[in-house]
Amino acid sequence: MAPICIKTVLISESVDPRCRAILEENGIRVTEKQSMKKEELIAEIKDYDGLVVRSATKVTADVINAADNLKIIGRAGTGVDNVDVDAATNKGVIVMNTPSGNTISAAELTCALLMSLSRNVPQAVMSMKQGNWDRKKFMGAELYGKVLGIVGLGRIGKEVATRMQAFGMRTIGYDPITPPEVSASWGVEQMSLEQLWPQCDYITVHTPLMPSTVGLLNDETFAKCKKGVKVVNCARGGIIDEEALLRALESGQCGGAGLDVFIEEPPKNRSLVNHPNVISCPHLGASTTEAQARCGEDIALQIVDMVNGKNLVGAVRSGDFMKSCGGYLTSAVLVGLLKHESGCSANLINIQSLAKESGIAVNQSHCVSEEAGLCKVEVVADGHSYKASGSVQGGVPVLLELSGSVFRQPVSLTGNLLFLQASADPQLLPSVAGVLASEGVQIESFSAPADHTGDVWYCVGVSSLLQDLNVLKPLVKNVAQLSI
Ligand SMILES: NC(=O)c1ccc[n+]([C@@H]2O[C@H](COP(=O)([O-])OP(=O)(O)OC[C@H]3O[C@@H](n4cnc5c(N)ncnc54)[C@H](O)[C@@H]3O)[C@@H](O)[C@H]2O)c1
Numbered sequence: 373m374a375p376i377c378i379k380t381v382l383i384s385e386s387v388d389p390r391c392r393a394i395l396e397e398n399g400i401r402v403t404e405k406q407s408m409k410k411e412e413l414i415a416e417i418k419d420y421d422g423l424v425v426r427s428a429t430k431v432t433a434d435v436i437n438a439a440d441n442l443k444i445i446g447r448a449g450t451g452v453d454n455v456d457v458d459a460a461t462n463k464g465v466i467v468m469n470t471p472s473g474n475t476i477s478a479a480e481l482t483c484a485l486l487m488s489l490s491r492n493v494p495q496a497v498m499s500m501k502q503g504n505w506d507r508k509k510f511m512g513a514e515l516y517g518k519v520l521g522i523v524g525l526g527r528i529g530k531e532v533a534t535r536m537q538a539f540g541m542r543t544i545g546y547d548p549i550t551p552p553e554v555s556a557s558w559g560v561e562q563m564s565l566e567q568l569w570p571q572c573d574y575i576t577v578h579t580p581l582m583p584s585t586v587g588l589l590n591d592e593t594f595a596k597c598k599k600g601v602k603v604v605n606c607a608r609g610g611i612i613d614e615e616a617l618l619r620a621l622e623s624g625q626c627g628g629a630g631l632d633v634f635i636e637e638p639p640k641n642r643s644l645v646n647h648p649n650v651i652s653c654p655h656l657g658a659s660t661t662e663a664q665a666r667c668g669e670d671i672a673l674q675i676v677d678m679v680n681g682k683n684l685v686g687a688v689r690s691g692d693f694m695k696s697c698g699g700y701l702t703s704a705v706l707v708g709l710l711k712h713e714s715g716c717s718a719n720l721i722n723i724q725s726l727a728k729e730s731g732i733a734v735n736q737s738h739c740v741s742e743e744a745g746l747c748k749v750e751v752v753a754d755g756h757s758y759k760a761s762g763s764v765q766g767g768v769p770v771l772l773e774l775s776g777s778v779f780r781q782p783v784s785l786t787g788n789l790l791f792l793q794a795s796a797d798p799q800l801l802p803s804v805a806g807v808l809a810s811e812g813v814q815i816e817s818f819s820a821p822a823d824h825t826g827d828v829w830y831c832v833g834v835s836s837l838l839q840d841l842n843v844l845k846p847l848v849k850n851v852a853q854l855s856i
């Protein structure tokens with residue numbers, strides 16, 4: 373991938389000092405400013421190329437749109453629900469996280485809450501501190517032989533399962549993505565939620581917060597559970613509906629809850645926190661020295677790798693399509709087509725959402741090809757069809773064919789590229805070179821197709837993009853440019 377220039381980074385939360393040190397060792401100026409109000413952040417962010425946050429900074433569309441230079445939002449941790457990823461993507465800002473740095477810590481806190489719920493440890497501690505010695509009130513129940521339902525069998529769900537199996541718990545679970553045979557290999561039997569609810573003595577949720585997981589446990593689903601079921605939420609506030617939980621605790625349908633996260637943090641409404649059968653923490657899942665060291669270090673290294681054009685690790689959405697050859701090629705073709713059509717500056721990160729907004733339908737399909745790794749993309753815009761095929765060679769995405777023109781050599785999709793469609797003419801290159809020179813642009817490479825019949829596509833590597841593509845229009849039938 374092409375390097376991205378990051379000279380200044382704002383760290384807006386308490387992130388491990390290794391993060392700052394690594395960024396500074398790599399020539400990036402770092403400012404740390406914590407607990408800023410929204411208006412302060414909006415005023416501050418204008419000057420920075422990068423922002424590093426944890427979960428408390430709300431990186432809303434207002435903040436992103438105020439950030440004229442912003443290229444990267446780094447989340448030192450897992451959840452990016454505090455970042456408006458759509459707004460960032462539309463503005464061409466990469467959002468990246470460090471999803472595995474705090475997995476063990478979050479899993480261990482979940483296990484601690486499960487154990488505390490079974491033996492009323494926090495309540496007993498409080499009672500002791502008040503001078504009591506109450507052995508009857510805090511009668512517990514063993515975890516051994518009980519059923520633990522795990523909703524969300526990703527990184528944390530898996531670690532919780534294997535730890536709680538050591539206590540003799542039977543672990544069952546549900547995840548729409550993790551295949552049942554995979555979770556079975558670490559001892560979790562998968563089933564539908566309808567089958568899961570009535571079997572569980574304990575339920576723990578480990579999904580992201582998204583429309584399909586909001587209120588997974590609600591009045592209706594609590595009613596399907598065993599009376600007295602105990603629940604843990606160490607994932608995100610709202611996956612267990614807070615009002616339904618309170619009702620279930622009051623009716624005894626829920627026997628206890630361990631909560632590390634809340635819809636509003638800190639919660640203004642303290643009804644759950646103050647309930648005698650609730651034990652809670654102020655979002656401490658990732659608050660260990662080890663997790664913070666990993667996340668702080670990882671996010672800094674990921675930013676440095678990106679700056680050096682080495683790697684794009686941890687990118688949340690842009691990364692998903694940029695990591696694949698098909699996604700890269702689709703984005704590159706779209707940037708070429710739309711760069712001068714859309715009012716907003718198009719780049720490889722935001723182009724797919726800009727295209728969607730412009731009503732351009734992009735269909736990516738995969739077909740089995742004899743040439744492994746070959747990828748073909750067709751973009752239909754304004755009734756014209758543009759087809760490209762490419763692959764990744766030595767880690768570099770290359771273009772092999774553009775709308776019927778098969779290039780003699782693969783064209784590296786890096787740097788500033790000019791695509792020209794014209795009828796084959798030996799005078800084309802000198803004429804184009806003359807126009808480019810008069811615009812102060814040098815030719816760095818030239819790729820011609822193998823077959824010169826009819827209108828064909830050429831690719832010209834240039835020192836910089838042209839201010840106005842119209843200067844080439846008298847010489848060519850079609851022209852597009854992009855910077856990668
Ligand atoms: N309390 C904390 O401090 C803390 C720390 C780390 C992570 N977290 C949170 O924990 C959660 C899990 O993190 P992770 O790293 O395991 O994520 P992950 O992406 O590895 O796993 C999430 C799993 O949820 C599954 N899922 C998605 N929709 C689902 C649904 N409707 N029903 C069931 N499963 C569904 C996904 O398929 C995935 O396997 C996230 O919300 C994350 O933000 C909290």
Ligand SMILES: O=C(O)[C@H](O)COP(=O)(O)O
Nearest residue numbers: 426427428449450451658
């Ligand atoms: O999603 C996460 O990584 C956790 O919720 C931790 O958030 P924190 O970095 O604010 O502790």
